[in-house]
Amino acid sequence: MSTYILGIESSCDDTSAAVLKDTVILSNVIANQDIHKTYGGVVPELASRAHQQNIIPVVEVALRKANIQKKQLNAIAFTRGPGLLGSLLVGTSFAKSFALGLNIPIIEVNHLKAHILAHFIEGKDPKKIPEFPFLCLTVSGGHTQIVKVNSPSDMHIIGNTIDDAAGEAFDKTAKIMGLPYPGGPHIDRLAKIGNPEAFHFPEPKIQGLNYSFSGLKTSFLYFVRDHLKENPDFIEDNKANLAASMQHAIIKTLLGKLKRAVRETGIREVAIAGGVSANSGLRNALTELAQKEHWTTHIPEFQFTTDNAAMIAVTGYFKYLNKDFASQNIAPLAKSLF
Ligand code: KG4
Ligand code: ZN
Numbered sequence: 001m002s003t004y005i006l007g008i009e010s011s012c013d014d015t016s017a018a019v020l021k022d023t024v025i026l027s028n029v030i031a032n033q034d035i036h037k038t039y040g041g042v043v044p045e046l047a048s049r050a051h052q053q054n055i056i057p058v059v060e061v062a063l064r065k066a067n068i069q070k071k072q073l074n075a076i077a078f079t080r081g082p083g084l085l086g087s088l089l090v091g092t093s094f095a096k097s098f099a100l101g102l103n104i105p106i107i108e109v110n111h112l113k114a115h116i117l118a119h120f121i122e123g124k125d126p127k128k129i130p131e132f133p134f135l136c137l138t139v140s141g142g143h144t145q146i147v148k149v150n151s152p153s154d155m156h157i158i159g160n161t162i163d164d165a166a167g168e169a170f171d172k173t174a175k176i177m178g179l180p181y182p183g184g185p186h187i188d189r190l191a192k193i194g195n196p197e198a199f200h201f202p203e204p205k206i207q208g209l210n211y212s213f214s215g216l217k218t219s220f221l222y223f224v225r226d227h228l229k230e231n232p233d234f235i236e237d238n239k240a241n242l243a244a245s246m247q248h249a250i251i252k253t254l255l256g257k258l259k260r261a262v263r264e265t266g267i268r269e270v271a272i273a274g275g276v277s278a279n280s281g282l283r284n285a286l287t288e289l290a291q292k293e294h295w296t297t298h299i300p301e302f303q304f305t306t307d308n309a310a311m312i313a314v315t316g317y318f319k320y321l322n323k324d325f326a327s328q329n330i331a332p333l334a335k336s337l338f
């Protein structure tokens with residue numbers, strides 16, 4: 001018999017609901033919050049208010065698109081954390097009350113594990129899913145990690161950022177250049193027409209498999225500030241080259257440690273996940289590196305790179321199989337344990 005899971009994601013500024021039949025996606029609805037563009041970043045209080053307004057319509061559309069009745073649902077999976085507490089509270093409270101009304105279990109999901117398990121969402125066409133164990137480079141707006149994935153319920157972080165995330169490095173670069181929030185896609189677009197070797201930004205020297213992006217961000221800030229003193233149009237005159245050079249430095253850093261992780265673990269099955277995995281430069285560079293190093297790579301579909309509820313539902317499905325349900329007393333966690 002098939003299992004129908006409703007997934008709810010509300011950790012940051014996207015309100016999303018999805019329905020999966022086992023691992024097959026039936027719907028994945030995302031309401032983006034444009035309000036934050038005005039402020040150049042996510043305003044937590046505004047995010048929670050928007051989630052509150054969006055959650056019921058988004059769930060209704062997800063059920064309608066999936067063409068199922070709410071009484072057919074077997075469980076509701078929701079993001080418990082990490083994320084903005086006020087935002088998480090909306091999804092968590094909704095999931096708890098909806099499940100109570102339907103008399104079905106709730107399943108708590110870690111947002112970062114869900115980004116990784118997004119690789120197991122099936123569409124209409126069959127696709128190649130990762131084989132265990134595999135390594136996943138999770139690169140998002142808040143996190144940068146290399147994770148050894150032994151099974152859906154057994155994952156270990158083997159590398160982590162000690163300060164900023166790769167997504168923050170993209171977003172801050174864009175902000176310095178006067179580009180809108182979120183900046184990653186704008187840097188990506190400009191980098192395609194720029195020269196990655198035009199300017200040199202130093203690769204951070206951090207021990208082991210860990211990352212650091214705050215020094216890179218500061219060196220970009222000082223570099224631009226110094227050049228603006230001589231040429232007030234420096235950014236405008238060099239937009240594409242600045243974007244391409246900074247993107248190149250970020251990708252080189254990300255893939256350098258990933259290469260080391262493969263060498264140290266001997267695992268050649270490699271995946272990327274999270275918002276930054278939408279970056280075309282990263283996708284191309286990983287594909288090229290994988291061919292050279294004889295790795296098998298898994299690059300997510302664009303719709304599953306940034307935050308979405310389908311990844312929450314698929315993670316919920318694996319936990320459902322283990323009857324790993326949460327109690328109605330559960331509360332969200334801004335900094336949840338992995
Ligand atoms: O995973 P995600 O949607 O949210 C978090 O869990 O943080 O990631 C959002 C991040 C933002 O920093 C955004 O700028 C970045 O992903 N991003 C990109 C691209 N698309 C989204 N960064 C670089 N290139 C892109 N094409
Ligand atoms: Zn995310």
